[in-house]
Amino acid sequence: MxxxxxxxxDLHVAIDGKEILKGVNLEIKGGEIHAxxxxxxxxxxxxxxxxxxxxxxxxxxxxxxxxxxxVLEMEVNERAQAGMFLAMQYPSEISGVTNSDFLRSxxxxxxxxxxxxxxxxxxxxxxxxMGLLEMPGEMAHRYLNEGxxxxxxxxxxxxxxxxxxxxxxxxxxxxxxxDIDALKVVAKGVNEMRSPEFGCLIITHYxxxxxxxxxDFIHIMMGGKIVMSGGKELxxxxxxxxxxxxxxxxxxxxxxxxxxx
Amino acid sequence: MTVELxxxxxxxxxxxxxxxxxxxxxxxxxxxxxLDLAPTLALxxxxxxxxxxxxxxxxxxxxxxxxxxxxDIETLIGENRDHMLITRNGQLVHAQxxxxxxxxxxxxxxxxMKHHPELVEKYFMTEGVNVNEDRLAALNAALMNGGxxxxxxxxxxLTVPMQAIYTLEQAGGALYHHAIIVADQDxxxxxxxxxxxxxxxxxxxxxxxxxxxxxxAKVLFGGVDTxxxxxxxxMNRRGVVKQGAKLEWALGHxxxxxxxxxxxxxxxxxxxxxxxxxxxxxxxxxKQNFNVRTDHFGKGSEGFILIHGVxxxxxxxxxxxxxxxxxxxxxxxxxxxxxxxxxxxxxxGDANPILLIDEDDVMAGHAASVxxxxxxxxxxxxxxxxxxxxxxxxxxxxxxxxxxxxxxIDSVKERLVQVIEGKVN
Numbered sequence: 001m002x003x004x005x006x007x008x009x010d011l012h013v014a015i016d017g018k019e020i021l022k023g024v025n026l027e028i029k030g031g032e033i034h035a036x037x038x039x040x041x042x043x044x045x046x047x048x049x050x051x052x053x054x055x056x057x058x059x060x061x062x063x064x065x066x067x068x069x070x071v072l073e074m075e076v077n078e079r080a081q082a083g084m085f086l087a088m089q090y091p092s093e094i095s096g097v098t099n100s101d102f103l104r105s106x107x108x109x110x111x112x113x114x115x116x117x118x119x120x121x122x123x124x125x126x127x128x129x130m131g132l133l134e135m136p137g138e139m140a141h142r143y144l145n146e147g148x149x150x151x152x153x154x155x156x157x158x159x160x161x162x163x164x165x166x167x168x169x170x171x172x173x174x175x176x177x178x179d180i181d182a183l184k185v186v187a188k189g190v191n192e193m194r195s196p197e198f199g200c201l202i203i204t205h206y207x208x209x210x211x212x213x214x215x216d217f218i219h220i221m222m223g224g225k226i227v228m229s230g231g232k233e234l235x236x237x238x239x240x241x242x243x244x245x246x247x248x249x250x251x252x253x254x255x256x257x258x259x260x261x
Numbered sequence: 262m263t264v265e266l267x268x269x270x271x272x273x274x275x276x277x278x279x280x281x282x283x284x285x286x287x288x289x290x291x292x293x294x295x296l297d298l299a300p301t302l303a304l305x306x307x308x309x310x311x312x313x314x315x316x317x318x319x320x321x322x323x324x325x326x327x328x329x330x331x332x333d334i335e336t337l338i339g340e341n342r343d344h345m346l347i348t349r350n351g352q353l354v355h356a357q358x359x360x361x362x363x364x365x366x367x368x369x370x371x372x373x374m375k376h377h378p379e380l381v382e383k384y385f386m387t388e389g390v391n392v393n394e395d396r397l398a399a400l401n402a403a404l405m406n407g408g409x410x411x412x413x414x415x416x417x418x419l420t421v422p423m424q425a426i427y428t429l430e431q432a433g434g435a436l437y438h439h440a441i442i443v444a445d446q447d448x449x450x451x452x453x454x455x456x457x458x459x460x461x462x463x464x465x466x467x468x469x470x471x472x473x474x475x476x477x478a479k480v481l482f483g484g485v486d487t488x489x490x491x492x493x494x495x496m497n498r499r500g501v502v503k504q505g506a507k508l509e510w511a512l513g514h515x516x517x518x519x520x521x522x523x524x525x526x527x528x529x530x531x532x533x534x535x536x537x538x539x540x541x542x543x544x545x546x547x548k549q550n551f552n553v554r555t556d557h558f559g560k561g562s563e564g565f566i567l568i569h570g571v572x573x574x575x576x577x578x579x580x581x582x583x584x585x586x587x588x589x590x591x592x593x594x595x596x597x598x599x600x601x602x603x604x605x606x607x608x609x610g611d612a613n614p615i616l617l618i619d620e621d622d623v624m625a626g627h628a629a630s631v632x633x634x635x636x637x638x639x640x641x642x643x644x645x646x647x648x649x650x651x652x653x654x655x656x657x658x659x660x661x662x663x664x665x666x667x668x669x670i671d672s673v674k675e676r677l678v679q680v681i682e683g684k685v686n
Contacts, residue, residue, distance in 0.1 A: 052644050055636050080646035092641035096659025102642070105655065109646035143659070160645060 003030025003197050004067055004083055004167035006051075011062035013043075013050040019060065020046045022224035028168060031196040035210055035235065036203050038221035039243050044203045045089060047221070048172040052086040053079055066168065081110055083167030087157035087174050094144040099156065100126060102144050103163055110164070129162045132192060134185050150177040158189040169193070170201045175209040187212030207239035220246055227252065266300045266396070268318060275403055278323075282371050285378050288385075295392050295402035302396040305495070307521055307550045309579045309611055315493050315519050317397055320435030320465035322404040324350035327430060334426055337455065346425045351407025351436055363417050370408025370439055380412060384441050389471030389499045397495045401437050401469040409440040413448040413478075422451035422483070422670060432462035432491070440470040444478035444506075453483040453673055461490045470498040474506040476530065483673035485513040487680055490545065492518035497525075504530030504559070511668040513677040514541035514551060515684060523552040528562035528590075536565040540664045540677065542657070542684040543576030543608070553597075554583040557590040557623075566597035569664045571657050572608035573685070580610075584625055585617040594624040601631040602660045604653055650686070657685050 006028045013021035020043045028034050036044050050057045051064060053076040064071040066082050074082065094102070103126065108116045126140060133155050145153055154174055161169050171190070175183055190200065190213050202215065210218075210232065218234040219226045220243070227250055228234070237245075246252070272293045279289045304312060327349045330338075334347060346367055347355040358367040366377060374381050386392045392402050411423055429436040436458075444450050458464060466488055474480045480500075488494050494516055500508045510524055526535040537553050555564030566582045584595030595618075601610035614627035634656055642652035661681060668674045 053640075055640055075649070076640055076643040077646050077648050077652075080644055086644055088641065088644075092635070092638045094638055094642065094656065094659050096662030097655045102645075102655065105647060105651065106642075106645035109648065109651065164645065 004199060005029050006084075006168045006199060007065045008051070009063045011047070011050070011064060012060045013046055014058045014060050015046070015056060020224055021050065023062065024224070024226055026219065026226060028199040028201055030167065030199045032217065033194070033200045033202065033213065033215045034217045034219060035215040036201065036219045036221050036226070037205070037207070037235065037238060040205070042221045043224040044221050045172050048086055048170045048201070048203050051170060052076060052084065077109065080166075085161050085164060085166030085169040087154075087161055087169065087171045089172040089176065091145050091153050091157055093146045093148075095146050097144050098141050099144050100140040103160065106160070106164060125163060129159055132162070133159055133189050135159065151179070151182045154178055154182070154186055158186050162189055162192060165193075167197060168199045168201070170203065172203045173205060174202070175204055175206060183209060184212055207235045210235045222246070222252060266318065268299075269321070270296070270404065272296060278406075284371065284374050287382060288374060291386070291392070292403050292405070295399045298393055299396050299399040299403060302393060302399055305395040305397060305521060305523065307579070308581055308613065310548050310550055310577060312519075312521060312550070316463065317465055317467065317493055317495055318400060318435070319463060320433055322406045322435050322437055324352070324406060324429075324431055324434050324436070326350070326352060328354060330354060333457070334428065337426060338424070344421050344423050346409060346423075348407050348426075349428045350430055350434065351438065358423075360419060364414040365417060365419065366410060366412040367423050368410055370405070370410045370441065373410035377410070377412070380443070381410060381441065384443055384471060384473055385439075386471070388501050389473065390469050390497055397467055398469060398497055401439055401467050401497075404435070404437040405439045407436055407438040409438075409442075411441070411450070411452055412443045413445060413450045415445045416447045418449040419451065422453050422672065425452070425454045427454065427456050429458040429464055429466055429492075432460055432464060435465035435467065438466070438468045440468070442470070442472045442480065442482070444474050444480045446475045447477045448475075449479045451481040451483070451670060453670060455676070456484075456486045456488055458488045458492050463491050463493070466492050466494045466496075468494075468496045470496075472498070472500045472508060474500065474502045474508045476504040477506055478503075479507045481509050481511065481669050483511045483668070483670040485673060485676050485680060486516050488516040488518055488520070490517040490547070492516060494518060494520040494522075496520070496522040498523065500526040500535060502526060502528050502530060502533040502535055505532045506530055507534040509535070509669050510537040510539070511670055511673050512537070512539040513673070513680060514539060514549065515677075515680045516547070516549070517545065518547055520547070520549040522550070523554070525552070525554040525556070526564065527556045527558065528564055528593075529558045530562070531559040532561045533559045534563045537567070538664050538668060539568045540661045540681070541568075541570040541578060542573065542681055543570065543578045544573040544684055546575050548576070549578045550581070551578065552581045552583070554585065555595060557584070557586040557593040557595060559593075560590060561592040562590055563594045564596070566599075567664055567667070568599045569661050570601045570610060571660060571685075572601065572603045572605075572610045574605055575607035577609040578611075580612045581615065582613070582627065582629075583615040583617065584627070586620050586623050586625065588619040590620050591622040593620065596625065597627045599629045600660070602657070603631070603633045604657070654685050657681070
């Protein structure tokens with residue numbers, strides 16, 4: 001696998017005709033970990049969902065390319081096959097489909113027909129990753145996300161990421177609702193992925209997660225735009241001082257938008 | 262409603278065919294009476310779809326002679342040929358029953374009429390299906406050209422399933438199949454049937470199945486119907502369950518053509534039990550109506566109904582579940598669930614749970630849902646690389662799983678999974 005390059009240019013996204021993202025620019029390359037932070041309702045999760053192709057988010061203008069290929073022209077599954085992955089904030093529950101059957105189908109969807117992963121190899125990998133994420137073995141045989149606690153769902157998202165080995169992963173509030181131990185486990189899963197071939201976009205509300213996954217770049221999002229970018233020191237300042245100084249410094253008055261995105 | 266009925270047969274032709282088959286006099290006159298009765302009877306009552314224009318009777322009941330096993334059948338049965346009955350175009354091509362030494366009868370109905378006339382006469386359209394309940398039931402008796410008789414004597418507990426395959430391989434043909442399954446007192450049996458037909462050219466399948474579960478006996482009945490697009494199908498399955506007896510239906514309605522089925526269980530004995538589980542996948546422009554009904558007569562009788570159906574393309578399916586608790590059936594319990602999942606805008610599905618209760622001291626419950634496939638589920642699955650088709654396939658399997666996984670017969674489960682796979686892709 002080679003390093004990938006996700007390029008987002010002047011991205012505008014609307015839900016039900018209401019514009020949420022108002023021109024986002026961002027580049028993520030293999031080997032880099034980016035964090036997008038910002039107050040509630042500023043469009044962080046909208047960015048994640050729009051990148052993956054969520055059906056209710058409409059891209060009204062701008063472009064997204066992955067290694068030069070137009071992502072916005074791709075179906076959701078084609079984006080995944082091109083190397084993108086979204087750990088979702090609210091993953092769906094699929095009754096009657098076991099976690100492991102689903103994962104194996106997902107892995108095979110990225111492979112050529114006739115080159116499917118062998119059952120033995122799959123089980124070995126699954127066991128290893130579940131061990132790393134401290135997930136009990138029976139979770140492999142439970143129906144996908146059905147009846148999972150909030151923390152179990154988050155771990156399961158990370159499990160999928162480590163099994164599918166994407167080139168670019170987007171983690172949408174993967175830390176929400178996690179206690180400190182679970183947070184460490186999730187961070188371990190992400191850190192395990194770190195390599196020159198792996199790019200990551202972490203969307204988070206809190207600086208806390210970034211104590212365990214050290215980002216290379218921090219971006220602050222407000223009012224549907226990235227208003228400030230910097231290194232990891234930015235996160236510490238946000239933790240200590242909140243977002244008010246950013247608004248003051250940039251002369252932003254009222255940036256909250258009503259929709260929780 | 263009496264629609265005109267033009268049949269190419271008369272009393273003489275019916276008698277002539279029955280005589281040629283070697284049927285006893287009582288059966289011949291029963292057939293002739295049924296033929297006379299048919300035009301005076303209405304088609305089965307079906308809700309919310311019109312079946313007046315369906316041609317249930319066009320096909321000829323005089324079917325061509327075929328012999329041996331086809332590769333298709335060979336694949337279906339695998340290595341095992343014991344405990345197996347196979348008919349093609351209603352004619353026996355294979356029968357093997359090593360349980361005969363225990364007094365188990367597993368043969369064609371015609372053969373049973375010759376060798377066990379008193380048993381056939383006792384059960385043929387007496388306590389089970391009534392010849393005058395609708396036109397198609399009457400025609401089944403009049404034109405019957407295939408059939409099965411399975412009898413397990415008192416106290417005999419079969420540990421292996423008795424399996425049957427019935428094919429219709431003639432365009433423009435009609436199979437009128439009548440099966441009688443009897444578990445005598447304290448016996449146990451598992452019976453599995455597969456109906457198969459081929460092609461898009463019109464043909465008819467008319468099946469009446471009567472299952473008798475005598476006191477304290479137990480029957481697992483598995484059916485996987487895979488009749489082809491050209492088939493217009495009527496299936497009337499009836500259970501009569503006596504004191505302390507149990508009947509479990511495990512049904513896969515996987516036809517590709519227009520189909521009406523009724524699966525009706527009479528819980529006549531005290532403490533009798535029935536459980537009806539069925540799955541279906543509708544595709545193309547087929548229209549189907551499934552009636553499942555449990556009639557509670559015995560005290561303390563328990564009846565469960567669970568149906569899950571998936572509708573693709575512009576298929577239409579109506580599910581009617583009825584639990585009728587008759588006066589006197591105190592302490593009875595009737596529970597039913599019908600769920601329909603629609604995969605396309607043009608598909609139609611309807612679930613109608615009905616509880617009819619004529620007794621005070623009973624329990625009853627029902628649940629029904631009709632919904633479209635959840636776009637967010639598909640998005641989630643696709644976001645991991647699965648194509649829309651593959652994602653839909655998983656959701657459909659997941660939707661049918663609660664029924665399929667509970668089916669009491671493993672081989673039916675396996676075959677169903679295969680057939681579902683074929684219908685979903």
